[in-house]
Amino acid sequence: GVKIDPDYSVYREGITRGAFCRLPDGQVYRGLVWPGWCVFPDFTDPQVREWWGGHYPALVEMGIAGFWHDMNEPTTFAAWGEPTFPRTVRHAMEGRGGDHSEAHNLYGLLMNRAAWEALRRMQPDRRPFLLTRSGWAGVQRYAWNWTGDTESTWAALRRTIAMVIGLGLSGIPYTGPDIGGFSGAPSTELFIRWFQAAAFMPFFRSHAAKGTPRREPWVFGEPALSIIREFLHLRVRLLPYLYTLAWEAAQTGAPLVRPLFWENEKDASLWEMEDAFLLGSALLVAPVVEEGSRRRKVFLPPGEWYHFWNDQRFTGPGSIEVEAPLERIPVFVRAGSILPMAEDGLTxxxxxxxxxxxxxxxxxxxxxxxxxxxxxxxxxKREGNRLQLRWVHEGDLPWPWENFTLCFHGFLPVRVMIDGQESSVQGERLTVCPFQEVWIEGNPSGDLGPRGGP
Structure with missing residues (x-):
């Protein structure tokens, strides 16, 4: 909302332009929000969207890089009834007219559209960054989203996983929670477990309600601080993979966070599994969502899976029970994956x-x-003890690394040919420069672990 204040230029301009929503009798509708009594732009009017967008350039010139759109369901404070506009409030609806019962779900979407279009006009060579609490089908074209004002409880952590999965399936791939929950005081254990889960989600931040206890990582002391630092470092290492998944989402609509049934949608046994998720096609993440748990059961979809932390191998489909100490959550990598990570430049x-x-x-x-x-x-492609690795690319950007590392899991190279030239190798890591084809002769490292049970 825009605060009702004759000394506030945005309020004065909006009144002069007739930009605010009105009641059926023609009076400007007023609602109570954080600044006090407010009026509300009618984002269903293209002229109002253009006017509203005109306020962003001054903020960009101050150095602001992104914008957070909050309370845009739209929300108003109410002692009773729905905390939003009366349904009789009138809207332009692109010129044909309508009321709030029709415009409510579009309000946040069109606010984000107004900002996105204005920022694109101002900076055509940059991607606008918007974060929104509300939207509608198509809001992913304009803004990122978060899961809203959740409670600081174990139940809310568990619901967060289902919510992020559901938003992804609804076409909104860039989302995540307030780490630790928004309202309340998470215990040290809950904050750690929430941070560990969120490190694998697209939107990654800590945030809380005014008046709640401080929750910067160092507030929790050790060992929490070291655990949180390790997962923050892991998040940074995963950025090449996350960035690739973000590009994939933009190209195909496939979400970053996916349900376990993503590649086995006909398997009804996977439909109700909402306490674990796939991050892209390579990673399976099983957060710990129960207080005091140091083990948990994980269902592995069909195929071979590597334990991320120790390279133990398992075969799905089926359930396994694995250790989940406070400093770790179960994470698995699908065999056949090539996972790019920011380690020594690129690995x-x-x-x-x-x-x-x-x-x-x-x-x-x-x-x-x-x-x-x-x-x-x-x-x-693996054939017995021989492994072939091929590399092709598209696009005009030059390759940014002179050398990078190949790290083999489940396979120990003993002889390597790079584009027909033999190369030395020591252990499971191989330093290479750009190539077209690599042939590796090697031996299996590690045994294929247990098969998952029912």
Missing amino acids: LHIYVPSVGEGEGDLYHDEGDGFGPYRVDRFRM
Whole structure:
């Protein structure tokens, strides 16, 4: 809302332009929000959207890089009834007229559209960053989202997973929670477990209601601070993979966070599993959502899976029970994955299958805008003790690393040929420069672990 204040230029302009929503009798509708009594722009009017968007450039010139749209369901404070506009409030509805019963779900969407279009006009070579509490079908074109004002409880942590999965399936891929919940005081254990889960979600931040206890990581002391630091470092290491998934979402609509049934949608046994998720096609994340738990059961979809922390291998489909100490949550990597991570510049972690093929993509651009990019596609094929790795790319952006590392999991190289030239190798890591094809002869490292049970 816009505060009713004759000394506030935005209020004066809006009144002069007739930009605010009105009641059926023609009076400007007023509602109570955080600034006090407010009026509300009618974002269903294209002229109002253009006027509203005109206020962003001054803020951008001050150095503001992104904008957070809150309370835009729209919400008003109410002693009783619905905490929003009366349904009789009138809206332009793109010129044909209508009331709030029709416009309510569109309000947040069109507010974000107004900002996005204004920022694109002002900075055509940059991507606008908007964060919104509300929206409607299509809001992912304009803004990121978060899961709202959740409670600081174990039940809310569990619901967060289902909510992020559901938003992704609804076409909204860029979302995540307030770490620790918004309202309340999370225990040290709850904050750690929430941070660990959120480290694998697109939107990643800590935030809380005014008046709640401070929750910066150092407030919790040790060992919490070291655990949180490790997962923050892991998040940074995963950025090449997350950035590639974000590009994939923009191209295909596939969410970053996916349900376990994503590649097995006909398996009804997976439909109700809401306490674990896939991050892209490579990772399976099983957060700990019960207080005091130091073990948990994890269902593995069909195929071979590597334990992320120790490379133990398992075969799905089926359930396994694994350790979940306070400093770790269960994470698994699908065999056949090539996982790019920001380690020593770039490291490609190659999780070799016992037989067959695998793949992984890496998207890279200049970090903003709509200029040159490149997609690097890595493909592997295993035949006995021989592994073939092929590399092709598309796009005009130059490859940014002179050398990078291949790290093999489940496979110990003993002889390597890079584009027909033999190369030395020590252990499971191989330093390479750009290539077209690598042949590796090697031995399996580690045994295939237990098969999951029912």
